[in-house]
Amino acid sequence: MKAIITGGGTGGHIYPALAIADELKKKGWEILYLGSKHRMEAEIVPQKGYQFQGLTSRQLPRRISWQIFSAFFYNLKAFINALKINYNFKADLVIGTGGFAAGPVVMAAVLLGRKTIIHEQNAYPGITNKLLALFVDYIFLNFSAAEKHLKAKKAKIKLTGNPVRKEILAAEPEKAYKFLNLDKSLKTLLITGGSQGAETINKNLIKIYQHAAENNEFQIVHLTGKKNYDQVIRSLKEHNIDPDNRLIKVIAYLNEMEYALTAADLVISRAGATALSEITLCAIPSILIPLASAAEGHQLYNAKTLANKGAAIIIREEELSEQILLEKILSLFNDQSKLEKMSQAAKSLANENSLEKIITLIDNIVTKD
Numbered sequence: 001m002k003a004i005i006t007g008g009g010t011g012g013h014i015y016p017a018l019a020i021a022d023e024l025k026k027k028g029w030e031i032l033y034l035g036s037k038h039r040m041e042a043e044i045v046p047q048k049g050y051q052f053q054g055l056t057s058r059q060l061p062r063r064i065s066w067q068i069f070s071a072f073f074y075n076l077k078a079f080i081n082a083l084k085i086n087y088n089f090k091a092d093l094v095i096g097t098g099g100f101a102a103g104p105v106v107m108a109a110v111l112l113g114r115k116t117i118i119h120e121q122n123a124y125p126g127i128t129n130k131l132l133a134l135f136v137d138y139i140f141l142n143f144s145a146a147e148k149h150l151k152a153k154k155a156k157i158k159l160t161g162n163p164v165r166k167e168i169l170a171a172e173p174e175k176a177y178k179f180l181n182l183d184k185s186l187k188t189l190l191i192t193g194g195s196q197g198a199e200t201i202n203k204n205l206i207k208i209y210q211h212a213a214e215n216n217e218f219q220i221v222h223l224t225g226k227k228n229y230d231q232v233i234r235s236l237k238e239h240n241i242d243p244d245n246r247l248i249k250v251i252a253y254l255n256e257m258e259y260a261l262t263a264a265d266l267v268i269s270r271a272g273a274t275a276l277s278e279i280t281l282c283a284i285p286s287i288l289i290p291l292a293s294a295a296e297g298h299q300l301y302n303a304k305t306l307a308n309k310g311a312a313i314i315i316r317e318e319e320l321s322e323q324i325l326l327e328k329i330l331s332l333f334n335d336q337s338k339l340e341k342m343s344q345a346a347k348s349l350a351n352e353n354s355l356e357k358i359i360t361l362i363d364n365i366v367t368k369d
């Protein structure tokens with residue numbers, strides 16, 4: 001069997017696609033990944049050993065402007081290319097996990113009469129999936145709340161949860177400590193702003209860095225995002241903090257995310273849906289700082305699903321300060337029983353069978369339909 005898999009722009013769309021691709025590959029499927037040639041998938045997907053073809057897909061501008069014409073032209077070009085590629089590849093199935101890169105690929109598959117599935121990670125679907133939902137055969141959802149935003153027949157919709165890469169649960173702590181050069185006797189604070197990093201979080205960390213460097217109480221793994229890395233290093237130096245201090249690991253982008261998650265005792269994170277699925281699966285207590293400008297505030301919604309069960313503490317962007325962040329970190333690190341309760345609550349929210357559920361549905365779709 002052959003599948004074209006698409007999804008991208010950011011990691012939150014790419015990693016669920018790769019999780020599905022890995023399982024299909026194990027079952028003998030031939031996989032071709034199509035995405036934008038300008039975005040993260042063009043780097044991440046070939047590194048994972050998949051055939052990748054980059055298209056000219058572009059994100060539509062948020063406001064009406066002349067850029068809409070160029071975006072339309074580039075997406076049309078991507079659509080025509082996707083048609084040609086799919087026609088020659090003869091995919092049995094096309095799966096899109098959202099992001100603008102998936103749009104032209106899934107639409108081309110619809111036109112060719114291929115079987116099509118989209119997966120939506122968020123409670124509030126992105127614009128690409130909202131449009132594609134009108135045409136595809138099946139819609140897999142992480143949150144049932146997404147359904148009311150989609151114009152689609154109920155029979156098409158399956159609640160599957162978010163598929164998470166198998167390597168994330170399989171990672172061994174010993175290997176993680178070694179890989180990240182961490183001290184096993186100390187607690188580890190993971191800081192991540194999602195696949196692109198979060199400037200708002202990065203700017204509020206100096207006190208936390210200072211505390212870590214001076215007190216030998218906990219160590220930090222900070223994933224800054226590629227575009228923010230230099231700024232973070234500059235800021236550390238300006239505050240006389242040695243970026244090579246043994247208690248501080250500043251990393252622009254970590255391909256081996258399984259190690260950071262396995263080593264973490266506490267995570268400070270944005271509230272992207274894919275990140276939260278990984279955090280709950282790894283049962284990590286979290287302090288979440290949702291991106292306020294995310295469409296329909298979907299990151300706050302995501303964060304509340306954890307906070308309402310006691311798995312996370314939310315700090316809203318408008319109340320974020322270095323002092324508040326440091327106080328929350330210290331109060332959690334000094335309260336082991338609270339950390340354990342949060343960890344158990346996170347675990348209870350984890351959707352452990354999502355990937356298996358998706359693969360079973362795919363088997364049924366390609367054999368029965």
Ligand SMILES: CC(=O)N[C@H]1[C@@H](OP(=O)(O)OP(=O)(O)OC[C@H]2O[C@@H](n3ccc(=O)[nH]c3=O)[C@H](O)[C@@H]2O)O[C@H](CO)[C@@H](O)[C@@H]1O
Pocket residue numbers: 010011012013015098121122192193194195196223252253254255256257270271272273274275276278291294299
């Ligand atoms: C700004 C924006 O629009 N964010 C959206 C985007 O977030 P984004 O693309 O940041 O996705 P998430 O935060 O959900 O997940 C980040 C992903 O990147 C991985 N990772 C991150 C850093 C790193 O160094 N290495 C690494 O591998 C994580 O393991 C995770 O798989 O997609 C999510 C899923 O649709 C949405 O919920 C978010 O609202």
